[in-house]
Amino acid sequence: MMTGLAAMPFAISLDSVTKSYGAVRAVRGLSLQVPEGSVYGFLGPNGSGKTTTIRMMVHILVPDGGEVRIQGQPGGDHVKDLIGYLPEERGLYPKMKVREVIEFFAALKSVPAAQVRSRVKTWLERLDLGAWSEKQVNELSKGMQQKIQFIVAVIADPPILILDEFSSGLDPINANELKDVLLDLRAQGKTILFSTHRMEEAERLCDHVCLIDHGAKVLDGRLDAIRAAAGTSTLRIESRGDRALLRQAPGVAEVADFGNYAELRLTPEAQTPAAVAAIVRFLAPQLEITGFQLQAPSLNQIFIDTIAGIGAGTEVSTAHQS
Numbered sequence: 001m002m003t004g005l006a007a008m009p010f011a012i013s014l015d016s017v018t019k020s021y022g023a024v025r026a027v028r029g030l031s032l033q034v035p036e037g038s039v040y041g042f043l044g045p046n047g048s049g050k051t052t053t054i055r056m057m058v059h060i061l062v063p064d065g066g067e068v069r070i071q072g073q074p075g076g077d078h079v080k081d082l083i084g085y086l087p088e089e090r091g092l093y094p095k096m097k098v099r100e101v102i103e104f105f106a107a108l109k110s111v112p113a114a115q116v117r118s119r120v121k122t123w124l125e126r127l128d129l130g131a132w133s134e135k136q137v138n139e140l141s142k143g144m145q146q147k148i149q150f151i152v153a154v155i156a157d158p159p160i161l162i163l164d165e166f167s168s169g170l171d172p173i174n175a176n177e178l179k180d181v182l183l184d185l186r187a188q189g190k191t192i193l194f195s196t197h198r199m200e201e202a203e204r205l206c207d208h209v210c211l212i213d214h215g216a217k218v219l220d221g222r223l224d225a226i227r228a229a230a231g232t233s234t235l236r237i238e239s240r241g242d243r244a245l246l247r248q249a250p251g252v253a254e255v256a257d258f259g260n261y262a263e264l265r266l267t268p269e270a271q272t273p274a275a276v277a278a279i280v281r282f283l284a285p286q287l288e289i290t291g292f293q294l295q296a297p298s299l300n301q302i303f304i305d306t307i308a309g310i311g312a313g314t315e316v317s318t319a320h321q322s
Helices: 050-057 077-082 098-108 113-126 142-154 172-187 199-205 223-230 243-248 273-283 299-311
Strands: 010-021 024-035 039-043 065-070 083-086 160-164 191-195 208-213 216-222 234-240 252-257 262-266 288-295
Touching: 010 050, 010 160, 010 191, 024 050, 024 065, 024 191, 024 208, 024 216, 039 050, 039 199, 050 065, 050 160, 050 191, 077 083, 083 142, 098 113, 098 142, 113 142, 142 160, 142 172, 172 191, 172 199, 199 299, 208 223, 208 299, 216 223, 216 299, 223 299, 234 243, 234 273, 243 252, 243 262, 243 273, 262 273, 273 288
Parallel strands: 039 191, 039 208, 083 160, 160 191
Antiparallel strands: 010 024, 010 065, 208 216, 234 262, 234 288, 252 262
């Protein structure tokens, strides 16, 4: 159990959940708690067990061991109406009209018949799909179909949303549009759990994150606590010139070059303002430095470091939630 959360209600709880496919253990004794009203990022490399775990949360799969609870109740068909689920694979009927397919799923979720049409119209207009309402689903682009799948997940106004790669197939404009919708839903008190490969997406949206690898939890907690635990070990530097020089600066352990800027991983003794000033003085004669900042590593870097540490056999500590 994680400390500091005993008094907080949980929208989703997993207790020592396991799932195997033959000899393959997809999920290994996974425990986690998703606080109500939070945005919870469920992260991990491909094949880490994220989708299998999500399918157990929504009762598509049954755990081999352990327990899933939704708002304190054992998982099962009786709590499905508490959850809006967006699967990794699209589950739409391609020959149906857009309006009709959403209305069909709304009826399955017991949306009152008198409200179905107005809800569908509102959501289609909200996501700029009103002009496509009478088109067949297979006439829409992949991004548009993903937005339809999202509407299906939220149409019944459930208190919990579980989204498996919700921004898959979306261009930056549409991904940003769904991001704004999620922020609105969070403001309404919804609990949102989503998996993603885009660390910047999780960093912008999440209160809490959980990282799993090979079906086991390796890191979880409040995002701000995880970043604070990582320390200010990164120097972000914007410069023009030969960036090969960055690797020669004193106290620099590793350089990640992103083109417009670079992130320098600093040795522990170089993580002070005086040491950073010395690095800048070393670089300044040969590089045109336009900006620099000592900061915590990005979630993407924490993700990479954690998985690399697991692969190297390094013990990874859990950042406690508070």
